[in-house]
Amino acid sequence: MHGCVASWCPPKYPLGTLVYRTVLGAAAPKAVIPENHPLAPRTTSLELLASEPFLLFDLAPAGEYFSGLFEDRDLHPRIRFRTRSHQLLLDLVAQGLGCSVVSQAAAAPAGVVVKDLADELRPLPILALSGARVRLTRRAETFIEHCRAALSSQGSRR
Known part of the structure; x- marks a missing residue:
């Protein structure tokens, strides 16, 4: 190739x-939530995620994209951890340390629920x-x- x-x-x-x-x-952003979290069975939005401890995938330019999703709605997530590792982010979610938004979660580990977001969000071009x-x-x-x-x-x- x-x-x-x-x-x-x-x-x-x-x-x-x-x-x-x-x-x-294009990829629609997805919420990733610990399976035992109160939001796991509910319809999820950026507004709901902003009030939870948030784990930011912060590898440029993705971090700016994900932060921008909140900024576009004048929301300010409570960022608990930042990571440049997609797998670490999913593992932190599985441990119940927070929620996040990702562009892909095909191989989400046990303990993680991947959900569509209720918000109309700009997709990520691939x-x-x-x-x-x-x-x-x-x-x-x-x-x-x-x-x-x-x-x-x-x-x-x-």
Whole structure:
């Protein structure tokens, strides 16, 4: 897959003319909540999460995206911990140390409930990035099509 990577990058981070972007899909943010938490069986919103101890996935640019979801609604989550590790974040949630919002939680550990949020939220674009002057190999093109199909089928199951 020479010259290609699947990623996401908000518009605030321009990639310039040296990078070609292919939109693969979009991911709606999800709440991750300890399974024994009072919010676990309820409809969840950012407003409800803001009043709970919050665990922020703070790897740029994701941290800005997740913080921005709250700021857009003039909400101020009570950030208890920040981490750059997606797995650590999910493990902290499983231990009951707080709630969070993530873009993906396909492999959530036992003890974690993954929930859609009731809020209308801007989705996270998922992109394939390659050098603008790089001709993609057939393998890379196949990978991009596979990603598109996988993301499309995920969206149709929601």
